Amino acid sequence: MDPNHYRFRGLWHLPAPPSAVYAALEDVAGYPRWWPEVREVRRRGPEAGDVVIRAVLPYRLVIGLEARRRDPAAGVLEVAMSGDLVGWTRFTVAPEGPGGRGSRVLFEEDARPGKSLLRRLALPLHPVFRANHAVMMWRGRRGLAAHLAGGERRAANR
Numbered sequence: 001m002d003p004n005h006y007r008f009r010g011l012w013h014l015p016a017p018p019s020a021v022y023a024a025l026e027d028v029a030g031y032p033r034w035w036p037e038v039r040e041v042r043r044r045g046p047e048a049g050d051v052v053i054r055a056v057l058p059y060r061l062v063i064g065l066e067a068r069r070r071d072p073a074a075g076v077l078e079v080a081m082s083g084d085l086v087g088w089t090r091f092t093v094a095p096e097g098p099g100g101r102g103s104r105v106l107f108e109e110d111a112r113p114g115k116s117l118l119r120r121l122a123l124p125l126h127p128v129f130r131a132n133h134a135v136m137m138w139r140g141r142r143g144l145a146a147h148l149a150g151g152e153r154r155a156a157n158r
Helices: 020-028 029-035 117-149
Strands: 006-013 040-047 046-056 060-071 076-083 085-096 103-112
Touching: 006 117, 020 029, 020 060, 020 076, 020 103, 020 117, 029 040, 029 046, 029 060, 029 117, 060 085
Parallel strands: none
Antiparallel strands: 006 103, 040 046, 046 060, 060 076, 076 085, 085 103
């Protein structure tokens, strides 16, 4: 096992139509409004930017994102990551429930630390880094659900 290689996969079930979920996930600049760990988004061009993330652990990551695939018909959003994390992340949104009024979001990520400190700490802290990511994703799903329901980020994290 390579402690510097992380593969994540998760499912979010949301009571909102796939088009609304896809639109919210496509609007990366809006993530700080509903995802507590996404502190800032800096645009570097029409298909690229940087996100500043700080989760439970006391460190900040700056991750460059560049669009690789944007396919509304298939519900797929995929970006290449660079900077403090290197790899890719993908959201796939599909209809779910009676009449397809809800959404099932598959999250997939394949990443390696680009930051030397994270590479050095990978072996002893691998389980802690995975747990930190799990909390971040849980809060992201919760924040997105509240955002889509018209709520605020604060309400989602009480």
